[in-house]
Amino acid sequence: MYFNPRIEQKIVRTVLWLFTFITVAILVFIVVFILRKGLPVVNWEFLSRNPLDMGKAGGVFSTIVGTIALTLMALVVATPLGVGTAIFLTEYTFENRLTRIIRFGAECLAGIPSIIFGLFGFILFVTKLKFGWSILSGGLTLAFMILPTIIRTSEEAIRSVPESYRQVSFSLGSTKWQTVSRVVLPSALPGIVTGVILSIGRSIGETAAVIFTAGSVLRLPSSIFSSSRTMAVHFYILAREGISMPMAYGTAAILVIAILVINLATYYLMEKFIRRYS
Amino acid sequence: MKKHHLERNEKLTRFTLLLIAFSAVTILAVITIFIFAEGTPIMLRYGVKKFLLGLDWYPTEKSFGLLPMIAGSLMVTLGALVLGVPFGLACAIFLTEFSSKRLRRVIKPVIELLAGIPSVVYGFMGVVILVPFIRETFGGPGLSVLAASIILGIMILPTIISISIDSLLAVPSTYRDGSIAMGATRWQTVRMVLLPAARSGIIASIILGMGRAIGETMAVIMIAGNAISIPGSILAPVRTLTSNIALEMGYASGEHREALFATGVILFIIIMILNTLANITSAKRARKK
Numbered sequence: 405m406y407f408n409p410r411i412e413q414k415i416v417r418t419v420l421w422l423f424t425f426i427t428v429a430i431l432v433f434i435v436v437f438i439l440r441k442g443l444p445v446v447n448w449e450f451l452s453r454n455p456l457d458m459g460k461a462g463g464v465f466s467t468i469v470g471t472i473a474l475t476l477m478a479l480v481v482a483t484p485l486g487v488g489t490a491i492f493l494t495e496y497t498f499e500n501r502l503t504r505i506i507r508f509g510a511e512c513l514a515g516i517p518s519i520i521f522g523l524f525g526f527i528l529f530v531t532k533l534k535f536g537w538s539i540l541s542g543g544l545t546l547a548f549m550i551l552p553t554i555i556r557t558s559e560e561a562i563r564s565v566p567e568s569y570r571q572v573s574f575s576l577g578s579t580k581w582q583t584v585s586r587v588v589l590p591s592a593l594p595g596i597v598t599g600v601i602l603s604i605g606r607s608i609g610e611t612a613a614v615i616f617t618a619g620s621v622l623r624l625p626s627s628i629f630s631s632s633r634t635m636a637v638h639f640y641i642l643a644r645e646g647i648s649m650p651m652a653y654g655t656a657a658i659l660v661i662a663i664l665v666i667n668l669a670t671y672y673l674m675e676k677f678i679r680r681y682s
Numbered sequence: 683m684k685k686h687h688l689e690r691n692e693k694l695t696r697f698t699l700l701l702i703a704f705s706a707v708t709i710l711a712v713i714t715i716f717i718f719a720e721g722t723p724i725m726l727r728y729g730v731k732k733f734l735l736g737l738d739w740y741p742t743e744k745s746f747g748l749l750p751m752i753a754g755s756l757m758v759t760l761g762a763l764v765l766g767v768p769f770g771l772a773c774a775i776f777l778t779e780f781s782s783k784r785l786r787r788v789i790k791p792v793i794e795l796l797a798g799i800p801s802v803v804y805g806f807m808g809v810v811i812l813v814p815f816i817r818e819t820f821g822g823p824g825l826s827v828l829a830a831s832i833i834l835g836i837m838i839l840p841t842i843i844s845i846s847i848d849s850l851l852a853v854p855s856t857y858r859d860g861s862i863a864m865g866a867t868r869w870q871t872v873r874m875v876l877l878p879a880a881r882s883g884i885i886a887s888i889i890l891g892m893g894r895a896i897g898e899t900m901a902v903i904m905i906a907g908n909a910i911s912i913p914g915s916i917l918a919p920v921r922t923l924t925s926n927i928a929l930e931m932g933y934a935s936g937e938h939r940e941a942l943f944a945t946g947v948i949l950f951i952i953i954m955i956l957n958t959l960a961n962i963t964s965a966k967r968a969r970k971k
Contacts, residue, residue, distance in 0.1 A: 427769055
């Protein structure tokens with residue numbers, strides 16, 4: 405069968421457009437569905453009170469605190485490691501076998517499923533190091549998970565700082581580290597922050613790695629050694645054990661709003677960053 | 683004197699950064715060692731063949747056959763690819779070759795948002811929308827290979843789309859211009875010039891999507907039904923390697939827990955093979971350039 409190429413092109417174009425439209429429609433549907441069912445539940449009471457009766461009543465306050473504590477813990481550990489790796493890869497070496505090994509390691513780490521991180525965190529932090537189910541164990545596990553993201557985005561950000569900035573700094577007599585810390589890093593900061601915000605998004609939504617390392621205690625955590633339940637874990641337990649659908653929808657709505665805000669923030673920062681250097 | 687001091691500091695900084703740079707590799711090594719140290723002894727004790735090909739999983743009675751879960755993981759991953767690859771490629775081609783720049787600027791962040799939505803939310807959407815729909819339309823329990831494949835297919839879209847877009851954009855514009863100048867339509871250019879030129883990047887995107895589908899846990903647990911048997915149809919429930927670990931980790935102890943780590947070892951090996959394949963294909967692309 406012979407098709408006129410122009411008609412063929414029109415057909416293909418329509419089909420491709422339709423596929424893209426369906427993809428976008430699925431996303432819009434998920435977001436709108438969760439927000440429509442969940443937002444009526446969300447009010448000040450819901451945000452500021454602790455869960456009561458396994459989560460059937462009350463709010464989600466302790467899980468919000470748990471999520472923030474775990475995410476902060478992960479960032480405190482992963483950001484210096486990630487940015488340090490990126491600085492080394494871009495400023496202190498050239499492409500050789502060593503950088504290939506480092507990059508391969510980071511890429512492999514990025515591909516490891518979260519359940520494996522959960523198993524590992526459980527055996528090392530919870531059992532072997534005796535941290536128990538705690539914010540410390542969960543935070544360290546999450547830190548390992550988000551490390552590749554921070555390395556990759558920081559490296560891109562540092563690379564996009566124009567070479568002339570460095571040359572001017574060197575010509576003024578500054579050392580390598582002075583150039584990096586006072587010229588390169590400040591210029592690359594928006595890009596690095598983008599990576600950090602992306603990692604926050606990943607930490608907030610993570611369940612499999614967190615449930616086996618931070619546990620699922622509903623009480624308000626008192627130190628980094630107390631077990632804590634994150635919003636994502638709380639949502640999973642509410643939905644899976646059928647404890648309370650309205651509460652599940654409410655928690656999901658907060659999660660989705662957090663992810664929306666995070667994506668908007670990264671998008672805005674990226675745009676600004678790209679405009680500055682192009 | 684001052685200069686000497688600064689130089690020594692420089693050396694120290696470089697050394698510290700070198701140590702930090704090895705953190706990712708070190709973490710990868712430590713994870714590998716711990717998972718294997720926990721999981722392989724029991725496999726060797728009962729025989730690797732029994733683990734890989736055994737059909738019965740009764741961990742409390744020392745029967746550790748993982749074949750149903752291996753088959754389950756492969757089936758839902760294949761299903762996810764059947765749905766995700768055409769959609770993902772179509773989006774990538776549409777966004778790079780057929781859409782206006784403005785439309786791309788709107789749609790790309792939307793697709794990135796798709797990647798940011800937590801997997802539990804996808805699982806939940808599966809439970810409240812997809813599973814009842816499948817149950818009423820096609821019969822069966824609804825919790826099935828089909829449900830898991832559809833949700834995983836959506837979840838791997840961002841991976842496939844963003845890497846395919848990158849590799850399509852990386853094709854030199856002279857190829858495109860040359861083809862158009864010869865009188866080819868845009869679609870002919872895509873089909874005969876761009877897709878072959880971007881092939882290795884697209885293949886890498888599919889392999890990485892595959893890795894994502896095999897490794898996904900929470901969404902699959904919620905919608906796949908988790909029955910331990912090789913599914914006879916796409917409407918039958920299924921348990922994957924990841925769900926097997928997550929479902930039983932909470933209460934397992936002794937040999938049962940070791941067997942779950944053995945499940946992790948098998949998952950880990952599959953993922954590492956996929957990672958290496960993706961790495962080789964993209965390295966090939968880099969060399970060609």
